[in-house]
Amino acid sequence: MRKVSFAEFGGPDVLQLIDAEEPHAGPGRIRIAVRAAGVNPVDWRLREGQILGAHPIALPAGVGLDAAGVVDEVGAGVDGVEVGDPVFGEGSSTYAEFAVLTAWARMPAGLTFEEAAGYPSVVETALRVIGEVGVRAGQTLLVSGASGGVGSAVLQIARERGITVIGTAGAANQDYLRSLGALPTTYGEGWVERVRRFGPVDAALDLAGSGVIGELVELTGDPQRVLTIADLGAPALGVRFSGVAGSVPDALAEAAALISQGTLRIPVEKSYSLSDAAAAHVDSQAGHSRGRRVIVI
Incomplete structure (x- = not known):
């Protein structure tokens, strides 16, 4: 099969499309014929060699955690899914023609494979960080970098839970944030004062790693009310x-x-082929996204 791999840490140019042995579903796992794979910031962070404890890397390594496709192998001990079922979920080395998933769910009716591939890690992260930051109904959550995949999910889930959300994003994405139920504002000079005009902030999420941890602590008044998924230096500030x-x-x-x-919908901003994985990483690292990027097999 064809898969995207890298043999050394580095920039997007280390990614190679190679011929590789097909993986197979062991106990408690399923294998899918991949139709689409989600592109996540963790993919290029791992490619760069950033130390992310949950995802140790041994080289050479495949790329990708999220995928949607058709089940074609079912491992021992797996119930409730059969060969031929359309599913989406998480695994490893999903930028490939076949991938083994460790967690999955049946695809909801009406979703394309391309759309479904954009949800798994994004929604898991959104649900997790909303819980970890401790925000609840009636409070206000500030989301820095709100227009990407995780931000899109956070805004919609928070709205459903009765949480007011202020979102920062580029000028081109203000209407998009508004459509998801957020109070939008732009980042850049004066953004802290623009946020303050909306009223007190109870908690804040940094989803972009754009160097705003200090300002988020200032706005919430407590580093324990701030959480980041993108700034590895944040713990030095108590976040x-x-x-x-x-x-x-x-x-x-x-x-x-x-x-x-119908509560959650994340658009696909752009699709790429396997051979364009490096371009997908370049675009992901550049940020300013609206929704998700996916690789279509």
């Missing part, structure tokens, strides 16, 4: 870094339910 996946099967089941109810 938690959340990089460890929580209950993925539960998150996938909740994602499927939210999608089926």
Whole structure:
């Protein structure tokens, strides 16, 4: 099969499209014929060699955690899924024609494979960080970097839970944030004062790693009310870094339910082929996204 791999840490140019042995589903696992794979910031962070404890890397390594496709192998001890079922979920080396998943759910009706591939890690992360930062109904949450995949999910899930959300994003994405129920504002000079005009902030999430941890602490008044998924230096300021996946099967089941109810929808901003994986990483690292990027097999 064809898969994207890298043999050394570095920039997007280390990614190679290679011929590789097909993986197979062991006990408690399924294999899918991949139709689409989600592109996540963790993919290029791992490619660069950043130390993310939940995802140790041995070289050479494949790329990708999220995928949607058709089940074609079912491992021992797996119930409730059969060969031929369309599913989405998380595994490893998903930028490939076949991938083994460790967690999955049936695809909700009406979703394309391309759309479904953009949900797994994004929704798991959104559910996890909303819980970890401790925000609840009636409070206000500030989301820095709100227009990307995780931000899109956070805004919609928070709205459903009765949480007011202020979102920062580029000028081109203000209407997008508004459409997801957020109070939008731009980042850049004067952004802290623009946020203050909306009123007190109870908690804040840094989803972009754009060097705003100090300002988020200032706005909330407490580093324990701030959480980041993108700034590895945040703990030096007393702010938690959340990089460890929580209950993925539960998150996938909740994602499927939210999608089926019409509560959650994350658009696909751009699709790429396997041979364009490096370009997908360049675009992901550049930020300013609206929704998700995916690789279509």
